[in-house]
Amino acid sequence: MAQIEVSINGRTYQVACDDGEEEHLLNLADYVDRKVTELTKSIGQVGEARLMLMAGLVIADELAETVDKLETAQKSTSTVSPDSVKANNALAEAATDALSTVAQRIEGIAASLEKT
Numbered sequence: 001m002a003q004i005e006v007s008i009n010g011r012t013y014q015v016a017c018d019d020g021e022e023e024h025l026l027n028l029a030d031y032v033d034r035k036v037t038e039l040t041k042s043i044g045q046v047g048e049a050r051l052m053l054m055a056g057l058v059i060a061d062e063l064a065e066t067v068d069k070l071e072t073a074q075k076s077t078s079t080v081s082p083d084s085v086k087a088n089n090a091l092a093e094a095a096t097d098a099l100s101t102v103a104q105r106i107e108g109i110a111a112s113l114e115k116t
Contacts, residue, residue, distance in 0.1 A: 006109075008033045009040065009051060015109065028105060035059060056110055063099055070095055 002019050005012050006029035017025045035055040045051070070092045 006033075009036045009048065011048070025105070025109075028102070028109065032059070032106070032109065052110065056106065059106060060103070063103055066099060067096065 002017050002022050004015055004017060004022050004025060006015050006026060007013075008029060015025060015029070032055055035058050036051050039051055039054050039058070043054075046054075074089065074092050
């Protein structure tokens with residue numbers, strides 16, 4: 001199991017991850033840091049826990065919006081050929097799985113951050 005350092009809101013955290021997942025986790029942490037920075041610019045420093053909660057909610061909202069768009073796209077495929085429907089469903093399923101994995105990783109990162 002690998003151990004990396006991520007920096008969010010100017011604070012460094014040690015986070016464990018599976019071997020080979022280091023770069024991906026660094027990219028996720030960078031994304032969270034950008035969201036926290038955006039929130040800090042708009043509302044100021046309101047405490048680390050609150051900023052992390054708000055960033056998590058913003059990211060969860062983005063995830064929910066993406067899932068809604070995928071579901072809408074799936075529903076609109078009913079007028080398309082069966083082959084297109086199969087391809088779209090496979091793509092939507094893969095995207096949903098990927099989003100679910102990202103959500104789980106974000107939850108894991110949040111849990112790790114709460115421990116520190």
